[in-house]
Amino acid sequence: MRPLTGPVAERSAPRPQDRASAGTAGRAPSRVPYRVLAALAVAAGLAAWAWWLAGQPGGARLALSLSFGALFGFVLQRSRFCFYCQWRDLLVEGDPRGLLGILAALAAGVAGYAVVLGAWMPDPSGTRLPPDAHIGPVGPVLVLAGAVFGAGMAVSGSCISAHLYRLGEGSPTAPFALVGTGLGFVLGFATWNPLYLASVSEAPVIWLPRHLGYAGSLVLALTLLAALAWPLLHRLPEPAGPRPRPEPLRAVFTGRWPVWLGGLAVGAIGTLAYLRVGPLGVTAEIGGRARQAAGAAGLLPARLEGLDTFRGCATALRDAVLTPNGLFVGGLVLASFAAALAAGQFRPARPTRGQAGRGLLGGVLLGWGAMTGLGCSVGTLLSGIMAGALSGWVFGLAMFAGAAGTLWLGRRTGHLA
């Protein structure tokens, strides 16, 4: 640990975020890296939790979920893998690198899924869908869900997965956005039945490999991603002079990763998680708990038509205290917390009224969009596109369009930066 801790403590000693780590680890003396010790303690706690879970009957899957969640949270935090921030970087700053990272995640995941799916379902042409892959109905409701979700990203500052990793960074907006997401889910459940009967029930569930085969679907997805990347690659900023080669430990644990690296890791985690546990998704637990609470409070229709028959981030009522998705989300937040601590990026702040308001409002939009879209930027967009679902592409396009439109409007009216 010496090469890491010394420079970290020195470099970040005068920065304000040290007050934060002092909050968790007492007063921070000049050379003792309490912050890093705290990060190690959280990481060790996560490992111990996974170890314990794995020893419980039927706990192997839970332990894996926790581990994948932790890995995902670490990667998101390290590479700032945030759909809205990267989109805004391109639109406002003209920097395409972040978006290229998202495309890298999709390309890696599409290839990884093709390998897994080819083994699980050698013949994709039948009537069957691959087990629990996020392949949803494609119709006007999906477009609306994506656009509203995108608007929620612009208003609250990021998507649900990014709010979760930012919760680990001490973001003042994230808690409000996540509460808002829960409320948005309840609103979504309340509006589901009319939407289902009017449109979703007749929307086709389109799985591209069924029509194109695995090779055709893979070629199509990679070609589309390349076509999207092409103009971005021509707008890369000039490199800012020769940079010193960072030490490996600092490069991994304190420096920001380039987004493409995070993207490749996300693609790999997505594939491995699908192989062993299930597709990546962060809203099943939030939605499930919101549904449980709203049901208990009598705020839900007695029956949500057809909802539990769809693929995606399932919100079916659960009895268990610990669910795979709950542990995935828990691991994500805790690992992001540990990563932020180690990097000196844990910066809690007292929320302003504006942050609280934007978080709540944006969160409601995120929640409504994720409920009616049967997942969010991770569950429907990432896991959907990786699996060859048309719904992933449609949700993604609508989401980016909704975010761009809301950002444009917000900047014109002076409400958004």
Place this chain on the structure above:
Amino acid sequence: MPRLPARLLALVAGILLPLTGAAAQEPAARPGAAAAKDDAKESPLVSTEWLEKNLDAKSLRIVEVSVEPGVFERGHIPGAQNVVWHTDLVDTVSRDIAGPDKFTALARRLGIDRTTTVVLYGDNNNWFAAWGAWVLAQYGLVDNVKLLDGGRRKWEAEKRPLDTRTTEVAASTFTAPAPSPALRARFGDVLAVARKERDEQILDIRSPDEFSGKVIAPPGVQELAIRAGHIPGSVNVPWAKAVNPDGTIKSPAELKALYAAAGIDGTKPIITSCRIGERSSHSWFVLSRILGYQARNYDGSWTEYGNAVGVPVVNLAGTVWGGK
């Protein structure tokens, strides 16, 4: 009702029953199956140990029938093939088992015929694997079909190897006959027993609360019947009583004692029943294949009977519309 007419009816039924589908009934009721033998060739059960040793056997087909999607794909017993119970084994439009054409295609794909040994297993205590065995039996695949004792859970608990690769087998030339009616009880059969027009026994394997009428469906399961309670004359032995804590099926002696305590000793034909007919397949398998009793499964079960108009119902709990 006086006892004499019932006895008479039993006598008549006893004479008539063998005439209807005698051939198909023969294997299930064969007394030779009564003593569960250790030899895998004879026993309807195979142990996890036996299966691991015989994974490479030529004429062996291993088939997983699990409820939870994705379980098979993420790791199955090496060489196993997947059957999805709610699409492969049923007619997806009308409420029925898969018809002969559909079943023929399935059996051929799985490489199954009358000479191959088929080992079925699954999650959830082999419920759907047993249900699969019941469907296979109706198409004449009886003695060559075995259940893996303890199912998927025991295999995993013993940390035996799993595989994620796809198994390729040579297709068989099996052609399904018309399904035998002798292993399946219909609404009319059950109603005749309820009205004491026929001397058979109904074994209801649901939970005591469902049986008594306190609840219509188990916790977390949709109430699909309009009335609560049970079919008159049925006895309640929950399916789980037939298994050990590790999921293996109890010894024939224990099973005999268990059912004898409820008045079921194999002297009369038995109809097994539950909510939708899948848990009762497990008890059907125990009674028919392990104890060699003459048993039929009523797959209509409470979701058919509890919705029927004008049939006698016993509701011990006195619930009205599922409430008090």
